[in-house]
Amino acid sequence: MKEIRIGILGFGTVGAGVVEGIQKNGTLMAGRTGIHLVVEKIADLDITTDRGIAVPDGVLTTDAMSVINDPSIDVIVELVGGTTIARTFTLEALKLGKPVITANKALLADHGEEIYKTAREHHTGIYYEAAVGGGIPVLRSQRDGLVGNRIESIYGILNGTCNYILTRMEREGLPFDSILADAQALGYAETPPDLDIDGIDTAHKAVVLASMAYGAPVPMEACPAKGIRGLAESEIENADALGYRIKLLAIIKDNAGEVELSVEPTLVPKTHMISSVSDSFNAVFVKGDIVDDTMYYGRGAGRLPTGSAVIGDIMEAAADKLHNVGTPVSVTMMLQRDTLDYYPEGNIEKRCYLRFPQANLKAAAEVLEKHGIGIASVEESFSVILTQRAKESAFVAAMAELGDAIRLRLEDFE
């Protein structure tokens, strides 16, 4: 039996989940892997609040740097959140050659390149399964299980708060604002909720998925993001009547070597499995050129599910350390090339759902056709037009003439 000593930075929701998981199943894990995990130190500015977990005397400290610098600690777990002090802690640990586990998608989206390169330079690893899809082992599935595949496309429901709000709007027919307020009261949505409902959190995760798929850190600017703020019940009702549900969908595609990314509320057919992903669950469809369609589903957030992913990464870091792996594949896969080519937003081809609260549908159809946008169907009773595939730039030009029309993407996965 080998022993690996862990230092955890941040004793909030996920930090407490990680400690609880290790306390509960540490013996089971040791039997499976031959590695015994010891939580040596936990650093947090607040070491007095009761997290419902007993930790031995001397484990808690307010001094994160002392944990990073403690020579008896093998692995650092960064769960402080944010992109300032979390960046500092992560880089300091990596510079000491210590592997770092993080659940911090914003940190990777904003500072990934610096972090991966620092890890490589110091022959150690950064591990980040929990940053995308919470407890779902989707990054390691793509990285290891699908290593033989060129990734053709990824479709993800990556934000549990948005999916929870959309599911309740659909089931209960209530307005966005009241469900959001309720979700905040229940602790399912942050206050302020902007990162979630404006699609930024989903975009953070999309760029991490795309970075791994295509082998270079992807900047946030490459991922245009729209959220679900202010989505009207009528869109959800109309979508339902037309055989669709609305999901906040990250879409990543390889267009002949150019990477297409976007996040936007999207109508998906009820017949497609992704439409069955409800409540706060997440799901990611990954299509490889060898394996074809695969899908990964589970809880995208929460103390224990996210803790499960962090623990999986701790075990991987521990095994890599014991086997002197040096720079692991979680780093090399992100640094295969210096840059990627991104598909300009205007070139993204999509179908759209358009609702015209005021306009004459016939006049609207003429404007669309003038811009080269084909009509798939006209739903007079809802004042809705479903279009054929056309470029985003054509939609933008047409919408400028069409006034206050509402536009959502429609994806039929064909």
Next chain:
Amino acid sequence: MKEIRIGILGFGTVGAGVVEGIQKNGTLMAGRTGIHLVVEKIADLDITTDRGIAVPDGVLTTDAMSVINDPSIDVIVELVGGTTIARTFTLEALKLGKPVITANKALLADHGEEIYKTAREHHTGIYYEAAVGGGIPVLRSQRDGLVGNRIESIYGILNGTCNYILTRMEREGLPFDSILADAQALGYAETPPDLDIDGIDTAHKAVVLASMAYGAPVPMEACPAKGIRGLAESEIENADALGYRIKLLAIIKDNAGEVELSVEPTLVPKTHMISSVSDSFNAVFVKGDIVDDTMYYGRGAGRLPTGSAVIGDIMEAAADKLHNVGTPVSVTMMLQRDTLDYYPEGNIEKRCYLRFPQANLKAAAEVLEKHGIGIASVEESFSVILTQRAKESAFVAAMAELGDAIRLRLEDFE
């Protein structure tokens, strides 16, 4: 860049898929991992049939043992199938300390204990992702991503042939025999089809999943299996009218330390995501005590999807070899304990769908109640009773009195 030399035993469907995948994406994989795979030798009794793949002169041989014994070959890929010569080849390679990759679920189900122990004794590995769920990285997700979890339950659609037949029966309303004949003509079903349609193939995969979940080789006798042979259209139609679909479902549960396994055609609610798994796709739901519900979905068979899983395993074996891992976790997880306790089949609690072509429903209900089986609903128009949960032994006793009634499991995942 490190080079790893592979010997492939068996140049059938999957063997050709593996070679095609490596030819297509070998450079991409080398960029991701730093490991360059070289297909050094391919052994098959038939080295003249065109598999649609060009291989260099001297790669093909009819002498499998010469490939195993070739000191320049690092990794052996066993794709000959069956449980006799495949066992010999696997054991011979392991005894030379060479890692073996296999897609052979029957081999693991019948000889797993001997194989895992031989690998451990010779400080090498056996890798078998492709044996369960084809291209879906489900075993490594459970093994690595969910390593921190006690596995509470696993539900799997694990046989693409059966799922294809059930999907077509449901969509087309045609009888079992004609769809089976069609599937055989199209190459989606073997001739004879017994292993698939009698549930044996699903049971082979279920025991591998259970072995990994609970840490010891599980014998086939621990997994009672029923198949879909002769399933009547009326069952599918009735299930549909009642809000269910019929799937051949493997169910694995931890009942307070006793492992429950079974394979049988099962009514699943249309509202549950597993009911959306159609055609030849497979899916596995794994519930962990930390991560809660997760699900993995993809193609459960086929030349390239299975090849994708084999290639993922080759890369893992290659990395393990380069890092001198010795006995990998794919072996240690199977050998955590000597034996498991199995739940006797009679004790398995389940709900059932019962159809009585002849009997008086009122009399039938009395018999069920006499055996302690509660009635959930009576559907007079179909001569169907849906029961509450009761023990399998009670159902067996009641059915002995009820004559030619048809019985299927019903699972509501609660």
